[in-house]
Amino acid sequence: MITRLKRADKPSNASIDRNNQVHADHLDIGYEGVPVVRDLELNLGPKQALAVVGINGSGKSTLLKTVVGLLRPVSGTIAILGKPPGALPKRIAYLSQFHASGFVLPLRAADVVRMGRFTALGLVGRITQRDHDLVADAMKRMQIEHLAEAPLRSLSGGQMQRVYLAQVLCRQADLLVLDEPTAGLDVAGKNLFEQIMRAELDRGASLITATHDIQEAMVCDQVMLLARRVVAIGPPEKVLTSEALMETFGMVLNLKSKELCLAVLERECGHDCINPAENP
Amino acid sequence: MDIFITPFLANEFMIRALLAGFLVSIASAVVGTFMVLRGLAFIGDALAHGVLPGIAVSILWGFPGILGAAIGAVVMIGGISLITQHSRLTSDTAIGLLFVGMLALGVVIVSRGTSFTGDLVRVLFGEILGISRQALIIQASASLFVIVTSMLCVRPFLLLCFSPEQAEVAGFSVRIYHNIMLLLIALAIVVSFQTVGTLLVFGMLLAPASAAALVARRIGSMMILSASLGTLSVYLGLLLSYHFDLAAAAAIVVVATLVFFVVLAIQNIRSDGLSVRRSRIPHDHSLEEG
Numbered sequence: 001m002i003t004r005l006k007r008a009d010k011p012s013n014a015s016i017d018r019n020n021q022v023h024a025d026h027l028d029i030g031y032e033g034v035p036v037v038r039d040l041e042l043n044l045g046p047k048q049a050l051a052v053v054g055i056n057g058s059g060k061s062t063l064l065k066t067v068v069g070l071l072r073p074v075s076g077t078i079a080i081l082g083k084p085p086g087a088l089p090k091r092i093a094y095l096s097q098f099h100a101s102g103f104v105l106p107l108r109a110a111d112v113v114r115m116g117r118f119t120a121l122g123l124v125g126r127i128t129q130r131d132h133d134l135v136a137d138a139m140k141r142m143q144i145e146h147l148a149e150a151p152l153r154s155l156s157g158g159q160m161q162r163v164y165l166a167q168v169l170c171r172q173a174d175l176l177v178l179d180e181p182t183a184g185l186d187v188a189g190k191n192l193f194e195q196i197m198r199a200e201l202d203r204g205a206s207l208i209t210a211t212h213d214i215q216e217a218m219v220c221d222q223v224m225l226l227a228r229r230v231v232a233i234g235p236p237e238k239v240l241t242s243e244a245l246m247e248t249f250g251m252v253l254n255l256k257s258k259e260l261c262l263a264v265l266e267r268e269c270g271h272d273c274i275n276p277a278e279n280p
Numbered sequence: 281m282d283i284f285i286t287p288f289l290a291n292e293f294m295i296r297a298l299l300a301g302f303l304v305s306i307a308s309a310v311v312g313t314f315m316v317l318r319g320l321a322f323i324g325d326a327l328a329h330g331v332l333p334g335i336a337v338s339i340l341w342g343f344p345g346i347l348g349a350a351i352g353a354v355v356m357i358g359g360i361s362l363i364t365q366h367s368r369l370t371s372d373t374a375i376g377l378l379f380v381g382m383l384a385l386g387v388v389i390v391s392r393g394t395s396f397t398g399d400l401v402r403v404l405f406g407e408i409l410g411i412s413r414q415a416l417i418i419q420a421s422a423s424l425f426v427i428v429t430s431m432l433c434v435r436p437f438l439l440l441c442f443s444p445e446q447a448e449v450a451g452f453s454v455r456i457y458h459n460i461m462l463l464l465i466a467l468a469i470v471v472s473f474q475t476v477g478t479l480l481v482f483g484m485l486l487a488p489a490s491a492a493a494l495v496a497r498r499i500g501s502m503m504i505l506s507a508s509l510g511t512l513s514v515y516l517g518l519l520l521s522y523h524f525d526l527a528a529a530a531a532i533v534v535v536a537t538l539v540f541f542v543v544l545a546i547q548n549i550r551s552d553g554l555s556v557r558r559s560r561i562p563h564d565h566s567l568e569e570g
Binding site: 065068069070086089090092093094096105106107108111112115118119121122123124151 | 317432433435436438439441442443445446448449450451452493496497498499501502
């Protein structure tokens with residue numbers, strides 16, 4: 001049984017543009033003027049969650065980086081909270097994909113979480129009791145309060161991911177943009193993540209998450225399937241059809257037979273995701 | 281005890297050398313910490329050598345060497361960003377190219393002059409034992425400036441070391457703060473060349489900060505430890521130089537490098553001990569995934 005992160009009101013056409021947290025029109029995204037995905041249309045309302053699903057190289061991270069202002073759009077328009085991307089750093093939290101680096105900074109877990117307050121504090125703003133409380137609360141929510149004093153280099157991959165997520169939480173942002181947030185998390189960690197994202201949406205935030213995990217996508221309000229083009233976008237029960245999933249993941253499975261492909265998908269993602277209509 | 285204290289009590293030049301070395305250590309500790317954590321060691325090395333033509337020209341034309349060094353550093357930083365912005369080459373290629381080019385230019389300029397030999401040795405290896413009052417004041421002001429600027433920029437610098445992308449999204453321009461960091465490295469090098477020389481200033485930037493990075497758990501403690509190890513190296517280096525008649529600046533950097541290896545050895549012995557102890561304790565794996 002699948003419950004949505006948030007039963008959002010149906011987005012009416014009247015709410016598009018002005019109230020939308022993210023609005024993209026005829027958007028081409030890519031690197032150095034070379035488009036990776038063309039002609040994106042996107043409207044994400046307040047308290048809504050969007051899952052961007054695709055294999056590596058499908059354009060997921062490119063889209064997220066464009067949303068947070070790290071990449072310029074190749075063409076078309078995009079507005080984030082009514083402004084150009086990158087104009088409102090205090091209201092946006094971003095979690096990039098982290099790769100194992102050869103050198104780990106001499107920081108404790110709590111120091112890393114505290115960095116989430118730097119935007120609000122500015123260069124010289126004094127850290128207040130509220131900042132300390134937000135840091136402690138974020139660590140408690142990610143169930144890592146016992147690791148506060150632990151050096152970053154002593155943490156496992158999953159623990160580090162929880163620290164990074166706590167940093168995102170303590171920013172108290174209106175739009176969370178998360179690139180593969182559950183990478184390295186076990187089942188308990190994924191469940192905790194889902195629970196916390198539900199609370200973030202209740203608080204009033206919107207969410208964009210990139211994932212290859214169909215189960216994670218199914219609890220979002222909207223799903224965008226990417227395969228260097230938009231395969232489909234809409235509510236999960238309409239978008240996550242076996243044909244669309246085959247097209248999205250087909251190239252990685254590289255299988256000729258449709259039956260075999262579906263069997264692999266069912267094994268990887270569960271029965272629900274390839275026959276979502278049966279489970280309204 | 282006399283052999284440890286008397287050289288400094290009996291000679292004013294030794295006191296000045298100690299003070300100058302202490303100031304170099306502090307500036308190098310603050311800048312070196314960010315240099316090591318942000319992976320800018322190569323650019324630091326290149327800057328330390330790339331200032332040579334600027335100094336050579338200033339000696340040739342009779343203006344202060346510190347000004348020539350500053351111009352050399354600005355040319356290096358400008359050249360590196362010019363190449364990386366207008367080509368697909370990575371920054372280490374640009375750094376390497378300018379490093380060797382500027383060093384060669386320095387040697388070419390030096391080879392033109394006949395009066396250079398003494399000056400060149402002074403430029404390359406410093407004159408810590410003959411440092412003037414004025415040079416000490418410049419060194420002190422520069423160290424103060426480096427510390428104040430680093431403290432002002434500590435949040436963006438930390439974010440830059442953590443993840444440049446996160447820094448940019450958090451509203452701290454990567455381009456601006458990266459360049460401020462480079463300028464601080466350049467400043468620490470330019471003002472230190474009079475004391476420890478261009479060839480050896482890099483050792484003071486790198487060795488104490490690297491040793492501190494091995495054991496420190498926080499950025500602040502890494503800086504303090506780095507400054508302490510640097511100061512210790514200066515003291516021991518000067519002492520060795522006094523008693524065994526060695527080149528003072530080179531002796532300091534040799535000691536700093538040895539200190540790094542001592543810290544590395546201690547850290548390895550300690551962590552071996554810890555892992556043995558840890559393996560005997562049942563470990564809580566409930567939060568370890570991935």
